[in-house]
Amino acid sequence: MWLKRAPRYFPLFDREIEALGLPEDLKFLAVAESSLIENIHSRAGAAGLWQFMRHTGRRLGLRITSTIDERHDPIASTRCALNYLKFLKNKFGSWPLALAAYNCGEKRVSDAVSEQQTKNYHTLSLPSESERYLYRMAAIKLILSDPAAYGYKIDRRECYEPLPVDHISLNLKGEVSLVDFALQLGITYHEIKKLNPHLISKRLPKGRFNLTLPLGYKDKVAGVLKGLPRQTVKKSHYMVKRGDTLNKLSRRFNIPVIRLTRLNQLESSKIMIGQKLRLK
The missing domain is CATH 1.10.530.10 (Lysozyme)
Structure with a gap:
């Protein structure tokens, strides 16, 4: 390989x-x-x-x-x-x-x-x-x-040639829905995720980062971002309550289960009432 x-x-x-x-x-x-x-x-x-x-x-x-x-x-x-x-x-x-x-x-x-x-x-x-x-x-x-x-x-012909893409640098003041961004840009969420494995949630991150796009889309980015609302994640930790599961918390805070598991060094999906979990 x-x-x-x-x-x-x-x-x-x-x-x-x-x-x-x-x-x-x-x-x-x-x-x-x-x-x-x-x-x-x-x-x-x-x-x-x-x-x-x-x-x-x-x-x-x-x-x-x-x-x-x-x-x-x-x-x-x-x-x-x-x-x-x-x-x-x-x-x-x-x-x-x-x-x-x-x-x-x-x-x-x-x-x-x-x-x-x-x-x-x-x-x-x-x-x-x-x-x-x-x-x-x-x-x-x-x-x-x-x-x-x-x-x-x-x-x-079996080799992985360089992809026909553009690389841009963004500096956002707030997080943006990656799904909304992709739809407004005219490409699929799946395509953006494949080109940008460093984007590990469903949001474009706040701050400076690199973004890879298919050729021909980089000039549309500024206009698309102007029309999309910024999101914020205020919590950095969460105290587990009765009825909570990792899947529920993943959906609530829009953080992948695998990310929650790694952030908190969990060996299984089991969490306890009163347990303090890292969210970022």
Whole structure:
């Protein structure tokens, strides 16, 4: 699947890497992390093409709320990941250590360097996945650069080409119904959701964010937004009352059940009277 997905995402990666003056091979890190699946989640909670944990993404400037999760925005997450890698390179002084820190964390690599008195990635004792990380990226590069040499043959027509879309940046003063926005724009709700996996609720979020649209629709956005009412979500928490269920609360606050589950680290759909739930 790497071979099919790479043509869709590598042009974006190449542009952003070139803009920052970074090594072009950094694009293979995304393949190692996510296999180029936008909406992928790890067991540990990492998400998106560049597999950011929630707390790391927020620390680095990605918006992660009840309405938006920019870990799933290819543009925002790519810029965030590359800037973070640039920071790690400056901090540790070499790309191998920067990549290891991206994989297992800055503190773990800093502690290992301090304790073992070496900055040589190849002799440093790290978690096994991090010790193999550089070689995994190298193997990915070899295969994607010349798939036929490794027995992979794929018809170009089977590849995921870049989508014919426009990217715009919006800055809204209030939330807007995504269904109403799509209908007024003349496209389907389903199409907007498919193009914007970072929009995780039924509302366009308040504040600044990226929006991807089919070609030919971006010039209509300003006019459509002028005619749509803004919505607000005042509550950040809710106390569970008798008769409440996650499904009922999901409909009441317009928050997906899976989002409520993740926000509150619930292991099942069971909630208790008096339990305090996060809504954003």
